[in-house]
Amino acid sequence: MDAAHPVPGAQAPGAAPTCFRHPGRESYVRCTRCDRNACPDCRREAAVGYQCVECVKSGHQGARQARTAFGGRITARPYATVALIALNVAAYLVELVRPETLDRFGVLGSGVLAPPADYDPVTYVPHLSGIAHGEWERLLTGAFLHLGPTTWPMGILHIVFNMYWLWNLGRVVEDRLGVLRFLALYLLSALGSSATIYWLAPHSLAVGASGAVFGLAGGYWVLSRRQGYDPLGGNQMMITLVLWMVLSAGFASWQGHLGGLLTGLAAGAALGYAPRQQRGLVQAINLTAVLAVVAVVIMIATDQLAPIS
Numbered sequence: 001m002d003a004a005h006p007v008p009g010a011q012a013p014g015a016a017p018t019c020f021r022h023p024g025r026e027s028y029v030r031c032t033r034c035d036r037n038a039c040p041d042c043r044r045e046a047a048v049g050y051q052c053v054e055c056v057k058s059g060h061q062g063a064r065q066a067r068t069a070f071g072g073r074i075t076a077r078p079y080a081t082v083a084l085i086a087l088n089v090a091a092y093l094v095e096l097v098r099p100e101t102l103d104r105f106g107v108l109g110s111g112v113l114a115p116p117a118d119y120d121p122v123t124y125v126p127h128l129s130g131i132a133h134g135e136w137e138r139l140l141t142g143a144f145l146h147l148g149p150t151t152w153p154m155g156i157l158h159i160v161f162n163m164y165w166l167w168n169l170g171r172v173v174e175d176r177l178g179v180l181r182f183l184a185l186y187l188l189s190a191l192g193s194s195a196t197i198y199w200l201a202p203h204s205l206a207v208g209a210s211g212a213v214f215g216l217a218g219g220y221w222v223l224s225r226r227q228g229y230d231p232l233g234g235n236q237m238m239i240t241l242v243l244w245m246v247l248s249a250g251f252a253s254w255q256g257h258l259g260g261l262l263t264g265l266a267a268g269a270a271l272g273y274a275p276r277q278q279r280g281l282v283q284a285i286n287l288t289a290v291l292a293v294v295a296v297v298i299m300i301a302t303d304q305l306a307p308i309s
Helices: 053-062 079-097 101-105 138-144 154-177 179-200 210-226 236-248 254-272 279-305
Strands: 043-045 050-052
Touching (some): 043 053, 079 101, 101 138, 138 179, 154 179, 154 236, 179 210, 179 254, 179 279, 210 236, 210 254
C-alpha cells in the first residue's frame, strides 16, 4: 500500500488520537472493553478505568433483569393493583347508569331474574339465567361488581371497603410477586370465590371483590410464612382484616369469602414454595393444578343443577 494513500479512517502517523465518535476531539483515554479512544462525552466511569457509551449500553442489554423474592419482575409502582381498582370503579360507574348490570353479570348459579321495568306482562316469558345456563362469564364479572346505589349506604361502603383492602394488600403482594404472578393469584382467587358460591349457594346473586381480596390475604399469609416471619405478629393491617372477615361473613356471601381465602392460600403456596430451579415453570404447573381443582368444583356445581331426565 502506498504510504501517500493511508487506509480510510486511520490516523496519520504522529497525529494525536481522537474520539471514535467525534474525530475532531482529541482523546488519550481508551475504553477498557473495546480499546477505542473516547472523549469525556462518550465515556463513562467503570469499576476499572472507563468504558465507551456503546459498551455500557451493550452491557446493560446483557444484564439479568432484577427479580422479586418469588421470581417476578420488579416494578417501580403497583401497576396491576391500580388497574384492578380502576376496573372495579369503572364497573361501579356502569352500574350507576345501567342498574340491570348487577342482575346480568353478578355471580348466579341458576335463577329467574326480575323482568325489566318496561316489560309487557302479557307477552313476557320468564326464563332461567345463570352460570348453569351458559353464562360462564359470571364467574369472573361478578368479582368486579358491587352493591348498587339502591342499597345505600351499604352500596357505597361495599366498594369503598373492598378497594381500601385491595390497595393495602394488593400493593404489598404485587411488590413480592411481580405483576403477572400477582394477577394470577388475584384472578384465581376471584374464580375460586365464584365457584364456591356456585356450588354452595347456586340460587343466590352475589357480587363484590371481597372473595378475591380474601384470596390476597391468604396469599400474603403464605408468602410471609415462607419468608420466615409471622404476618399477624404486630401487623395491625392483618389483624384488622381478620376481624373484618369475621364480621362481614354475617351479612355478605360467606361462601365466596371462604372460597377466595382457600384458593388464595393454595395459589400462594403454589408460588411461594416452588424451587429456584425452573421456578417459573414449576409455578405455572402449580397454578394450573389449583385451577384444575376450581374447575372440578365448577363441574360438581353444574352437575347438581342439571335437570333430572
